[in-house]
Amino acid sequence: MMQDAPWQPRHADSGPLLRFPSGPMAVDPLSEVARRARDGDVWAQRRLLEAIAPSLLPPLRMILGPAHPDIEDVLQEALVGVLRGLASFRGESTVLHFARRVATKRAIEACRRQRTAARKLEHAQQLEVPTPPTPRETMVANRQRQHLRDLLAELPGAQADALAMRAVLGYSLDEIADATGVPVNTVRSRLRLAKEALRKRIDTDPSLGELLEEMS
Amino acid sequence: MSGVERDVELDALLEAAAADLAADGRPRAGDDMLIARSVDEAIARATAGGGRGLRGRRRWAVRAVPLVAAVLVATSAALALIERARSVRQTEVRTQSAEPASGPSLARPPAVPAAVAKAPDSAGAEVPAEPSTHPTPAPDVELTAPELFALANETRRHGEPAAAVRQYLALQRRFPRSPEASLSLVALGRLYLDRLGDPGRALAQFDEYVAGRDGELREEALVGRALALQRLGRVADEKDAWRALLAAFPNSLSANRAAARLVELH
Numbered sequence: 001m002m003q004d005a006p007w008q009p010r011h012a013d014s015g016p017l018l019r020f021p022s023g024p025m026a027v028d029p030l031s032e033v034a035r036r037a038r039d040g041d042v043w044a045q046r047r048l049l050e051a052i053a054p055s056l057l058p059p060l061r062m063i064l065g066p067a068h069p070d071i072e073d074v075l076q077e078a079l080v081g082v083l084r085g086l087a088s089f090r091g092e093s094t095v096l097h098f099a100r101r102v103a104t105k106r107a108i109e110a111c112r113r114q115r116t117a118a119r120k121l122e123h124a125q126q127l128e129v130p131t132p133p134t135p136r137e138t139m140v141a142n143r144q145r146q147h148l149r150d151l152l153a154e155l156p157g158a159q160a161d162a163l164a165m166r167a168v169l170g171y172s173l174d175e176i177a178d179a180t181g182v183p184v185n186t187v188r189s190r191l192r193l194a195k196e197a198l199r200k201r202i203d204t205d206p207s208l209g210e211l212l213e214e215m216s
Numbered sequence: 217m218s219g220v221e222r223d224v225e226l227d228a229l230l231e232a233a234a235a236d237l238a239a240d241g242r243p244r245a246g247d248d249m250l251i252a253r254s255v256d257e258a259i260a261r262a263t264a265g266g267g268r269g270l271r272g273r274r275r276w277a278v279r280a281v282p283l284v285a286a287v288l289v290a291t292s293a294a295l296a297l298i299e300r301a302r303s304v305r306q307t308e309v310r311t312q313s314a315e316p317a318s319g320p321s322l323a324r325p326p327a328v329p330a331a332v333a334k335a336p337d338s339a340g341a342e343v344p345a346e347p348s349t350h351p352t353p354a355p356d357v358e359l360t361a362p363e364l365f366a367l368a369n370e371t372r373r374h375g376e377p378a379a380a381v382r383q384y385l386a387l388q389r390r391f392p393r394s395p396e397a398s399l400s401l402v403a404l405g406r407l408y409l410d411r412l413g414d415p416g417r418a419l420a421q422f423d424e425y426v427a428g429r430d431g432e433l434r435e436e437a438l439v440g441r442a443l444a445l446q447r448l449g450r451v452a453d454e455k456d457a458w459r460a461l462l463a464a465f466p467n468s469l470s471a472n473r474a475a476a477r478l479v480e481l482h
Contacts, residue, residue, distance in 0.1 A: 029469075033469070042263060045259055045262065046255060046259055049254075049255040049258055049259065050251070050255055050469070051469045053251040053254060053255060054247065054251060055242070056240070057243070057247060057250075057251070058238075058241030058242070058243075059241065061237065061240050061241045061242075062240050062241045063235040063237075065240065066241075066242075066244070068242040071250070072250055072254055075250070075251075075254045076257050077262070078259050079254055079255060079258035080258045080261050080262050083258065083262040084262065113447065141232075141236040141239075142236075144232060144233045144236055145233055145236035145237050145240065148230075148233040148234070148236075148237060149237075150285065160234045163230075166230070166234075167230055167233065167237060168234070168237060169232035170234075174301060192226070195226035195227070195229065195230050196226065198226075198227075198229060198233065199226055200231060201228070202432055206344060
C-alpha cells in the first residue's frame with residue numbers, strides 16, 4: 001500500500017548531492033527540498049510540488065488557454081514530470097526554472113495531442129463567428145494569441161520549444177541556448193523560423209487583416 | 217524591407233502575441249483546490265510509478281474500492297466463522313477434558329462493538345452511521361492504526377473525500393494515542409479545507425494538532441490554521457496565526473505567503 005507524506009521517514013542526507021551551481025543559484029530556496037524529493041522523501045516531494053505548482057499554472061494556461069478542460073491533468077503530468085526529472089536535473093538552473101520548462105513541454109505535448117482535425121475545424125468555426133460583440137483590440141489580441149497557440153502545437157519540436165521559452169517563459173536567447181544545449185545562433189535561427197511562421201499565419205488570416213486595417 | 221527591419225517587426229509581433237498570452241496566465245478562483253488535487257495525484261502517481269492519468273485512476277479507483285471492500289468483508293466473515301468454529305470446538309474440548317487448550321492461537325484482536333463504531337466522533341462531524349444490521353464487523357475494524365491511516369490516505373487520493381473523512385475519524389476514535397491519529401489531524405484538516413470547503417472543521421483539526429506535542433507536521437498545521445482562519449474571515453486570529461508561523465518557522469516555504477498576507481491585512 002502506498003504511503004503518504006506524514007509518516008514517511010525523512011531521508012536527511014542520503015545519496016549524492018545535486019550539483020547546484022555556485023553564485024546566485026547556490027541560494028535556490030528549493031534546492032534542499034528538491035534533493036530530498038529526488039532521494040524519495042515523499043514529505044519533501046509534497047512540499048516541493050506545493051511550492052512550485054502555483055508557478056506552473058500560468059505557463060500552462062498561456063499555452064493551453066485559460067479555460068482549457070485538461071489544465072488539471074496537464075498540471076499533474078507536469079508535476080509527475082518534475083519529480084521524475086529530478087534524477088537527471090543537474091542544477092543548470094533553479095529548480096523553479098527547471099519545473100517551468102517541464103510544464104511548458106508538457107503543455108506543448110498536450111496541445112499537439114489534442115489538435116485533431118475535428119478540433120481544428122471547431123476552432124476555425126469559432127474564429128469565423130465571434131459570438132459576443134467585443135472591441136476590435138480584444139478581437140485582434142484573441143486571434144493573435146490563438147495563432148501563437150496553434151503555432152506551438154504545429155511547429156517542429158525544437159522550434160516550438162524555443163518559441164515557448166521565449167514567448168511564454170520570457171527567456172533570453174542565451175538562456176534558451178543553455179537550456180536546450182545548442183549554440184545561440186541555432187536558437188536565433190529556430191526563433192526566426194517560428195516568428196516567420198507566425199507572421200505568415202497572421203498575414204493569411206483575412207479577417208485579422210481587416211481588423212488591423214480598421215484599427216489603423 | 218531589410219533583414220534587420222524584418223527582425224524588428226517580427227519581434228514586435230511576437231511580443232504583442234506573448235503579452236496577450238500573459239493575460240491568460242493570471243491566477244483564478246479555485247486554483248488552491250486545483251493545486252491541492254494535482255499535488256495529491258502527482259505524489260500518488262510518482263510513488264506508485266504508474267502511468268495512469270487522473271481520469272484513468274479515478275475509473276480504476278471506482279472499480280477497485282468496492283472490490284477491496286468486498287474482499288475485506290469476505291475475509292472478516294471467514295475469520296469470524298473460523299473463530300466461532302474454534303470457540304465451539306474449544307468449548308467441546310473443555311467439556312470433555314479439564315486440560316486447557318494449548319495450540320497456537322488463531323484469535324484476532326476483538327472487533328470493535330457496533331455501539332463504539334457508531335459513536336459520535338470527537339470532531340463532531342456528520343459521519344454516516346454504519347448499517348445497524350451489518351452482519352460482520354466493518355471492513356476496517358481489525359486494521360491497525362498504520363493500516364487504517366494508509367487506507368484513509370489512499371481513499372483520499374482516489375477522490376473519495378467523504379469516505380476518507382470517515383476513515384480518518386475512525387482512526388482518531390479507535391487509536392487516539394497513536395502517532396498516526398496525531399498525523400491524521402493535519403491530513404484531515406487539509407481535506408476539510410481543500411476538498412470539502414469546511415474551514416471550521418479544518419480549524420478544529422489543526423488546533424488539536426498544534427495543541428499537542430511538537431509534531432513533525434507543526435509547520436503544516438500552522439499554515440492550515442492560518443488558511444482556515446482566512447476562509448472563516450477571522451482577520452485578527454488569522455494575523456496571529458501567520459505571525460505564529462513566521463515566528464516558529466521563519467524559513468518556511470509559506471513564509472512569503474504569510475508575509476504578503478500580513479501586509480495585505482495591515
